[in-house]
Amino acid sequence: MKTVMYFRKFVLYLLLSAGAAFMILPFIWMLSTAFKPPQEVLSIKPRFIPAHPTLENFYAVFAKAPFGRFILNSTIIAVLSTVSIALTSSLGGFVFAKYRFPGRGLLFWTLIATIMIPPQIFVFPLYLFMRDVGLVDTYLGILAPSLIMGFGLFLMRQTISTIPDELLDSARIDGCSEFRIYWNIILPVIKNAVGALSIYAFITSWGYLLWPLIITNSEELFTVPLGLAVFQKRFTVEYGPMMAACTVATLPLILAFAIFRRRIVESFVLSGLKG
């Protein structure tokens, strides 16, 4: 009986480990290639540890394309997007959760219905609008669609609904304005949910490719994913510099994940299950 159990556990570990190896293999391969000189990259019997490790691929990346600039752009846009989503979602969630006014249900669900619209679809007509108002190839243009998140609004309303009304009433008796109630009472109570939403918003914003691809022309405005796509065109077969570029693009996330792993997973679970 006991041997059967041990055997079963052994098989389980074996399967899980094989799968896990498959999951991280691409990243190891990326790192390995990034540090290899060209002749080693194109080898029929590749090694994981480069025989002559080199940084020349990284020099090539930063020499051929302003990757530092791309990272800065991505960071600025992701930060602004995150702050805006956190603020608009929590403000809106507060209003729709804690006030009664005519048309509340209709007004709320109309906004929530936008979750159903695939971003990959509305970006095309949105481009036309951006062109008409002259926001093509500007920071604000890249940032615009990520200023709001229908799902974030939904999540915040759900969270704020659980706060007892008495807490707000007592603040009102003390003469707090509605905005102060939001800022001083609601926000501190829901800070964990806001944090989770923010992590999710930041990571998704960091990954967008289609919209930046549509809305930008000049290289100074490229985000990291767009930089990678364009970079690929320039280095069709040079995988060394390309993997160095991927390392630059993914390493910040891998590091962030190593530090905040539990919180990141939780934020994705929350964003998943409440949707």
Place this chain on the structure above:
Amino acid sequence: MEMRALKYISLGKAQRFFFIASVVLLLYSLFGILRLYPIFQMFRLSFYDFDLIGLKKEFIGLRNYLDLFHDTNFHIALRNTLLVVAISVPVTVGLSFVLALFYNARLRLRSFYQLIYFIPAIMPTAAVSLIWRWMYDPGYGLLNYILSWFGIGPVPWLVNEHIALYSVVLLWVWKWVGYYAILFLVGLQNIPEMYKDAAKVDGANWWQLLHYVILPLLKPVTLFILIIASTWAFRIFVPVYILTLGSQGAPGNAVRVIVYDMYENFFVFFRVGYASAEGFILFLIVAAFTFAQLRLTRASEVEGGV
């Protein structure tokens, strides 16, 4: 005294009204410009012959839709997209469920495994697609090298038109399986122990426990995962774009998906009205799919009395 209290209340009321109105106005101007108007615009333009440069703008009724009906590229794109959905959704959801069962077995390293499997989900799709393009390289890629140990290959992952789409699917499964597994795990952990204990007391074996207790109780989570997995698969664009970008001899049509076809119609052929009609069809398909999945589960739930 009474007067003063009344005044306080009505002042509060005005202030409250102002607050609500400004927040609703703020949300509606943002969502209006960034979501509602574009969608309305897409619906409207789908009835126009409208080019990106703005030379033409002519109402043509349903012509765009009728043309799409006879458009070979659209047929290919639709077929490929449906294939991606039909393969990637069952495979990813099935694998992630098994993975979640593994996680739920009391293993010492389970949280370590959970994290490893989760990593691809947070990585930018553009970056991982580029890495996979290199993995898939027919001559020097890692996948073919590993397969050669077993005497398999070399497999023309992206070059062969019959294989390319499956290579895209493999990347998609790899990216999302760990995320869905965690969602399943949360669902599994929410099942009260007493249900499982009751089944065990009744002498149920592991399969019976899974079939009669765990699966029915997991239905809401499963439904949710099925819906996001299929919506995301319908919208697939970035892996296709990156895996085939700029390479001569790329299998072109072999991996053409709807969003890619839209992108091409819009920005290469400048056919805005046409691309809009295409987008609206995709929207309808995804909505119908979601709705059907919701209805099916509801129906079986009523039947099963859960």
